[in-house]
Amino acid sequence: MIKRAKFHVASIERRQSGPDGESRKVRMYAAYNGQQNCDNSDYWQPTPDSVVTLCTVDPKLWGEFELGKEYYLTFEADTCVHDWVVDSKQPIDNAPGIYVKEHCVTCGKVNTRTE
Ligand SMILES: [Zn+2]
Numbered sequence: 001m002i003k004r005a006k007f008h009v010a011s012i013e014r015r016q017s018g019p020d021g022e023s024r025k026v027r028m029y030a031a032y033n034g035q036q037n038c039d040n041s042d043y044w045q046p047t048p049d050s051v052v053t054l055c056t057v058d059p060k061l062w063g064e065f066e067l068g069k070e071y072y073l074t075f076e077a078d079t080c081v082h083d084w085v086v087d088s089k090q091p092i093d094n095a096p097g098i099y100v101k102e103h104c105v106t107c108g109k110v111n112t113r114t115e
Pocket residue numbers: 080081082083104105106107108109
């Protein structure tokens with residue numbers, strides 16, 4: 001399994017969806033040899049021509065990514081067999097169904113879903 005990859009930020013797009021729905025779309029391409037750092041060819045070999053696109057809605061994250069800067073991406077398999085406990089249930093505005101928030105008592109992961 002690939003444990004670590006390296007990407008450079010190629011574009012950051014400001015997006016608006018609804019009155020309060022602002023986000024940033026960050027597109028990154030695999031770092032290649034000849035760019036800023038000498039270890040780029042080591043990362044290019046196992047993941048050539050790879051693309052990562054992030055959509056961030058948390059304003060605290062928007063300053064974390066800079067155009068042209070390189071970032072490492074670490075992969076870790078999720079091995080927990082989640083044991084979910086429901087924290088809250090509430091009706092969805094203007095739609096059928098229930099919005100459920102829950103967390104795993106083993107690993108602490110938070111999940112949201114509809115039912
Ligand atoms: Zn878990």
